[in-house]
Amino acid sequence: MADTDSTPSPTCATCSKTEAVGGSPLQKCGGCRTTFYCSKDCQKADWKSHKTACKKSDSTNSGTKRNGNGTFQSSKATMEAMLGLNTTTWLHNRPEMEVYTLLIDSYRMRVEDEYSFRGDVDDDSIYGGGDPTKGFRRFLLKAEKRPGVLPSWWNAEKRNACIAKGDSKDHWSTLHCAVEKSDVQEHYKNPSMPMQLRMLAEEIIGTNVMAS
Structure with a gap:
């Protein structure tokens, strides 16, 4: 039967x-x-x-409900409380090279999520086959417009140094290599690290990855 x-x-x-x-x-x-x-x-x-x-x-x-710019404010606040972080000051009081690394990996995580969740591929990304430093530069320029997100020592010279680090291929945090959630968790030995990087990218870009 x-x-x-x-x-x-x-x-x-x-x-x-x-x-x-x-x-x-x-x-x-x-x-x-x-x-x-x-x-x-x-x-x-x-x-x-x-x-x-x-x-x-x-x-x-x-x-949760989206606010005017498409972010999920209540869930973001909840996640910040759970993880014990504030995305507007998360990069503060860190060594310069660590700030560069976190910005690079936050951007790489966002590019991966936009490809996986939305099917979006910018020409100037690792998935689009173009120069990934161009998309990353736009990301940093947006970060500079977000009050307080970047450390007080940040300037145009530091921006260029950060881009140069991302353009290098001799380390893990390179713009020339795609990254997935499991890669981030393994590299940082921290299961919540992908969420922290995603929240930083949301703070910089101003929208949740699933927003229009």
Whole structure:
């Protein structure tokens, strides 16, 4: 007798591929957590049709509301309290090279999230194949417009030094290498580090990665 109570196996929302026995599992959309994809390429291809339903689901499930600039203020405040940090002063009182590293990795985390969650790829990013320092420079210029986010010693010379560090390929925090959540956790030996980097990027850019 057939088992009528069995749960159907998930399929990729783009190509309808199912999970292979013993193979890699399908991945859930990071926004709604209900739609499955077999690859980042399929997620990117489906984003235009999926994003409206995804954002509605994300807003409903999170119990938070967006403010005028698209950020999730209540969840951000909650996460800051949980992690014991303030993103507007998080970079203060740190050594110069550490500040550079955290800015680079925050930007890399944001580029990865925009690609994974929204299917967005800038030409001047590691995914777009262009010069990744251009996108990073825009990121730093935005940071400079956010009162208090950068240390008091920051200036144009420091900005250029930070970009030069990101452009170098002889260390882990390089703009020429993509990074994922698990990479960050392993490198920093801190499971909350991806969230901290994401929150810094949100503070700088002014929007949650799932906002329009």
